[in-house]
Amino acid sequence: MTQEHSPYWPAHLPTHLTLPATNLYYNAEVSAARYPDKPFIVFYDTPVTFAEFKDETERVAGYLQQCCGVKAGDRVLLYMQNSPQWMIAYYGILRANAVVVPINPMNMTDELRHYVEDSGARTAFVAQDLYERIAPLAGEADGQLAHVIVATYSDYLKRPSCITPPAFVGAPRRVDNGGNNGIAHWADVLDARLEPGPLTAGPDDLCVMPYTSGTTGKPKGCMHTHRSVMCTAVGLVNWFGGRQDSIMLSVLPLFHVTGMQTGLNAPLFSGATVVVLPRWDRDAAARAIGQHRVTEWWSISTMAVDFLSNPQLDDYDLSSLRVMAGGGAAMPDAVARKLQDKTGIEYIEGYGLSETIAPTHINPPQRPKSSCLGIPMFDVDARIVDPETLVEMPVGQTGEIVTHGPQLMQGYWRNPQATHDAFIEIDGKRFLRTGDLARKDEDGYFFMADRLKRMINASGYKVWPAEVETMMYYHPAIQEVCVIAARDAHRGETVKAFVVRNARHAGTVTEDDIITWARENMAAYKAPRIVEFVESLPKSGTGKIMWRLLQDQEAAKAAR
Template identity: 75%
Template sequence: MFRSTHTHSELSTAHVSPHWPPQLSRHLSIPQTNLFYNAEVSAARYPDKPFLVFYDTPVTFAQFKDEAERVAGYLQQQCGVKAGDRVLLYLQNSPQWVIAYYGILRANAVVVPVNPMNLTDELAHYVADSGATTAFVAQDLYARIAPLVRTRDEAGEGLRHLIVATYRDYLQREPFAPPPEFVSAPRSVNGPGVAHWADVLEARHAPGALTAGPDDLCVMPYTSGTTGKPKGCMHTHRSVMCTAVGGCNWFGTQQDAVQLSVLPLFHVTGMQGGMNSPLYNGSTVVLMPRWDRDAAARAIEHYRITGWQAISTMVVDFISNPRIDEYDLSSLKGMRGGGATMPDAVVKKLKDLTGLDFVEGYGMSETMAATHINPPQRPKPQCLGIPVFDVDARVVDPITLEAVAPGESGELIMHAPQVMQGYWRNPAATHEAFVERDGKRFLRTGDLVRRDEEGYYFMTDRLKRMINASGFKVWPAEVEALMYRHPAIKEVCIIGAQDARRGETVKAVVVLDPQHPGGVTEADIVAWAHENMASYKAPRIVQFVEQLPKSGSGKILWRKLQEDEAEARGGA
């Protein structure tokens, strides 16, 4: 049935986006199925084709479906997992991660992906908040989650079952390059509630009927927790299907594509671009469990990888490799990503190296990845892109929530099919996250953006990240983009620092490029900044560090640096 919301979204998108990819409809028909149906279709179409490749060991589509069904049967029959139950997934990128994800879905349950960098106290929140009684865990992470397992005679909620994965189980062929030690390590874990991955598969339990529908809960990624404890974003099979199918259409990805999946799968960008989209279209995924710039370059050359989804920090590290010219990267047909804007200098160096434009996009855990992507035929650097299929995006004053004038900065709000249902067991946070407009529910992103005359969106910053220097508003993202033009800067994060005269001043935390010749001092960077940007924006303080703190998905943790600065100033 034709719905009027599509008409409104199409008309508004047409008005602001003259560079919409010409071959695409503005509306996306989302399959009315659960996500596991994609595994059934691809296994029927391409049974012997590799879906996953892990250090030269392939997992075919047929094998993938079969093992996911065995996992589902075990969850139901041995762990007591019922429809709608939440199950934790706590591993690095690996065949077990992907198979477990779809095994949970086949059991009509809900995936709770967990950052493998989380420690015991952090894990305790996910267990308690989600109510999960079963978790998949890699053996190298087992010691962190083991204290949360309750024995059968203990009362109360908590984990009862751990399915422990040994990555080595999927090293069935001699790899062309040696895997890291944590991947090749033999089985070494035993403890209460533990079942080993290999034994789960060997049990060959058949699952019951697949009953989950498009509007049932599917996956519950948690927010980063920068404002209080992490909150679970409730996504249905429909909202996950939306960006999985949308990504395939937007980039025209075919079944014979070979994708490098190195973004963490627990994060929605890696989950969709590196797993759910390739399964839907039948393409092959080369899995990397951790970022390693030489391993990534070797993989591109060895597997003739055609597509790579990355974030800016990965690309900066990749092209800074002094050995990069030794690798054959000619198979790459497209690179895309998001997380932070890509500096001009990096865009140019990548173009010189590969001949490719980096196509940036924008999304959140709350939107199951992208709501905005640059048109592949006409991308703009440092740009979020344009609203994709059926996304009604608006720019409003963050205080009054009224529309701002064209070209002015304001908060981005969105009504779209990929938006979450709300936050798990947190009605107050859900209420705060949404606003009603024109009879529709819009998500408040907390991101400040501007829209140019061609309908492209640009980030100005997070709503609460502004620096107020002598009454001038300074947006750190803008300053960072300018700072990356300095040839000695490899990475930079801009934060606010207390200043007796200005109230607040601009501080740059800098990682220098070790390949840059000659010595560079903090004073040199300050002087350069004052020569290359307005004085109120230019950092008055520069601090050199060996590395910047980053999340498991590779984003620079600016809030951690800001908190450290406040603590240091308070102590002083």
Template identity: 65%
Template structure:
């Protein structure tokens, strides 16, 4: 592990972190025993106590086992927006000794099909507005669809601006295998013994890459537990912490910082289904929220509000995030307004959130931070694997307790992603960075073709694979295009098949893509070309198209 000056390590933290050697669901059991009547979740002003949260988790877990036949190690899909039901389903899957596979609710049927096929999952938790995407897959893999209505957990009046899809009343559920959430709970099932331990699989978030379809990152209860504990302890959070959780819970940053970490300490999560700056500001004022994770685009949106001078954000003592660097001017504006610094961190699906965080007392702007406890992070020469010195640019590699076991059903991708250095197994991040004289890591570039659109990672290879299903497309290359609001947006350079020129327009391709893939990854720009530039070996030269 690279030496760091002691002055830059958070003074209250040891260098080593001991975490519970248990199933993650035990964290909920402990907090429910300690704080049964305390709100675990506040959802648009409706509280859910720890005792009630645990009760619903037990009933859902019992149903998974008794009625869905879920057994130890089975994968169960979780396909919802942020909601109490997401958290209940997540912990119910673990209580049933199974493995959570979170799915972006923006994904459409064909994208969802890959998750079903790859995991072998027979059961899915889905929100009622997403059932139409799930229904075509029932009978061809999926057998059980447990349908949640978000408004079931809106039991108190509120003047907050509740999104329409959250406030929507319960609709009738019809079709083979579809079971309403209320019927699931009414069945009154209770789960058997908790037998999955720290080295069993816990969660399997999917990530894409430079080639092929998304890959499942295999995380054990031990690796998920590590970052759930590390995140809250890095910031000194405790049982009376109140956190605003608005980052998507299906993504590892929101999952750990906005759900698993607070549940570990017995804190309260004020949950929003979707970002809205005025609602977020009012929740901060109303519930005296002291901590939140926001990506840079959310902070920019919040601080650009014409009502910023009337917001009461005085309770906030920590605002952190990652995914994209925070612009200097916005960071300064935030500091001037709140008197605190934006704390940036760095992590991946493969590391179930952070491997690096800035020390809260000594942050650096547009910086990944320093490696957290028990993490050995280095910058290496990607060809020779030699560890580079201060200021030298190379690939960031990480070794630590939160690193995944590997990719599900993909030994070749696993082998390609890990490298042995001095007898240690390091994850190759694909990110190009450098280390300064104080041990802080900075991002310089990416080896991988990744587009960062409003904090969402878009992998061109996945978008290209979906676009090739269009009957008029002969060749396609997906690249990033600068965008004032999103930072980057998705652009597709397309060569049409013979006979389609003049018959298919750019707008028609854009509309088709929007109908067949999640909105955040759907190309906003399409450019037609007669042919795509290729290397001598026939590979499309995407870098030549990047700035076009």
């Protein structure tokens, strides 16, 4: 492997990064000792100091151990919007020596059932606005949740704010446990003041298990250790020169690995302050930047496009911003130029996967390239190989990205076959097959070319057609279905489903009926926004649906 990017490596940084030999929770202890009275979280102008954060995580851990029976290595679900409770619960789970299973708050009951059953979790944290979705899974039966801790976001609205919280954040407590001892309120958990046992987790114990899907089957849990999570968290702090007086805007979803690392784990390591918004709102984001003098903001390109298209943008003070970075999809050149004109800063793009717990590649801040994945980060060996022969491709030619480094997952939870298929060995090293096709230029920068794997990128959310198809077959009118990507001016790509109707429903079910049903039964970003009824789906000689043909036809239609 060559190192064409060496001349462009940030001059102040070593190429090797020595990782702490500790569990992730130790970072909370260190920052609380160093900066006890400094705000770690700011939630609509209500601060949570580092000392308060550590104290509340210990109370959560004590409750998990003493009241929920959580033991070392147990998985615990975390199902909320961005909030102080999300962040405190995450570290409370780690303090209990358990494993965080972060869940997209857009998921519906049938989707949640898979995460509960597959992870084996018996305890979950849920926000009250999402409680009705998880309530059917709470009970004493095998494969169900025995304990549910319900959080009310307004518990952390203790000061007046210049930003009006949305209604679901300002709502008072309304979930009644109905006498069910398995249902507890967040405030009651803290008020119990139970102390946890010893912190025993080591750097190679499981830490967090984000779920990702793929070309077949249901979502799979990516097993990350404290060491692999520490790797990208510490790497990001070093890459951008994170300091204890940096102020981060956390509006990327925390359940997503990029939001998790940039909005929680990295700033906790450095002692920075995090301004938290529960969901995207361009005016709230702009007001927060000016009010709290935000210095760093990680986003996705669709957020940046929406932010910069705000006709009121000139009314806000953005002068404190020093770094704006992200990924998910290439940033359009015109938008990047507009960002630079408005703020004087360049958008820094990166690339990573759930399997790598955020970036393996990122652009050097001093020499970024547009619409570019960047260069491999600390200790990452990334190559472009022929997907069939696995031979490394010459500069400029397209092949599959394979990557080796300390941030790689251990494998997929309880899925040895998928784990086997995800990794290859080259030169005695274990490489992850990303399924992404890219090329490398003469400077060693990586550029996305296409996808080897079947995936839709809708506003930065990865949608796996096979998972959507599996859900859609539950509709009684659907005989066959094939899901592809369609062009979308705002989302980049959106979800389209070709549907063959069951003969019994041919005249009674419309495309809009299918769309409405999908939105009621799966996360909004996965639900097809376009449904087209067809008489049949194209199939190969072996009877497999030829999704690629439909995808190519859709692309040709969009080009016309």
